[in-house]
Amino acid sequence: MPQIFRHSTNYLARTTIFGAIFILFAALWVTAEIARSGWNTGAYIERQQPIQFSHKHHVGDDGIDCRYCHTSVETSASAGMPATAVCMNCHKQIWADSPYLKPVRDSFKDGKPLEWIRVHDLPDFAYFNHSIHINKGVGCSTCHGRIDQMPVVSQTQSLQMEWCLECHRAPENYVRPKEKVFDMEWRPRNSSKAEIAEGLDLKTKYHIQKPDVLTSCSTCHR
Template identity: 50%
Template sequence: MPFSHKHHVGQLGIDCRYCHNGVETSSSAGLPATEICMTCHSQLFTNADMLAPVRASLVGGKPIEWQRVNGVPDFVFFNHAIHVNKGVACETCHGEVDQMPLMRRAHTLSMEWCLGCHRNPEPNLRPPQDVFLMHWQPSADIDQIRRQLIGVLDIHPETMTDCYVCHR
């Protein structure tokens, strides 16, 4: 089933957390349950052919089978909650989803790509209240803010490249 982040996020302004409701509290951001889609689509575009799989999911009680775009190997432990709560924005890893008619992988999410951030997280940090903002623009004093966030958010780059951080 085609899903447009460009439409839902970019045009309608739906926040990431509405559909990915585990992102702040769980290792998995979560994929939207049929009921999330039907919150709006029980009223809007109720007979659209494109939404037939959503309606069938609701009637049949079978979850929507989303096609995973971003993922890491099974031997990698990744926790969405720790990242967003430590000031790493969705946009940092997933790109500008508000411009994606169909979701695509914005970055490799390879070990080396992740290690780059783990070695030097400062350039990727935002105040936690800003992690869900698309096209966020840092203030002039962002370098000072990021240095403060390292301490305030209890971020320890000196141990973030230890193997056990991601391989458990």
């Protein structure tokens, strides 16, 4: 009986074996990348808001401090969304007749709150507190990116647990001096020895907990 398969068919078998391994890992890798991508995390997806509010204009062009509107960022879990009255501090005279600001004026008149679309939406099972991060030297731009360059705000980080842990495991790579916390231009150190030493100094100075405390489950899931 003649052989059905020629010897060269072994190529096929070999390719299949290696191919299976490759395909398996490739599938896992693709799955992981999709899970980390903006499609899944919402990063870099611009959210259209009820009002065309531009952080680029208010922060970048006008130089208004973050805390003017996000008043409670240093003292409470939520950074604080400004009441309509805070918008009206300036806009009762500036752009007072603009049709873009009609929802703001209406809200001011009838007391009905503006409905913003949440951009950075952490899962409800994760506890997050702005004030502790601000007071330990984690800057706005570390998590929120260059807000002063965003006409429409989008998330720049994945907000996934692995991303949180990146800093909780080694805060010295990300902490900055407190006076730079609201500085949009501050860049994370590029991990030369001296810069890591500076980070470690800050870590001691601000009494930042050890990684085993920072990465304990109940630190964020409480």
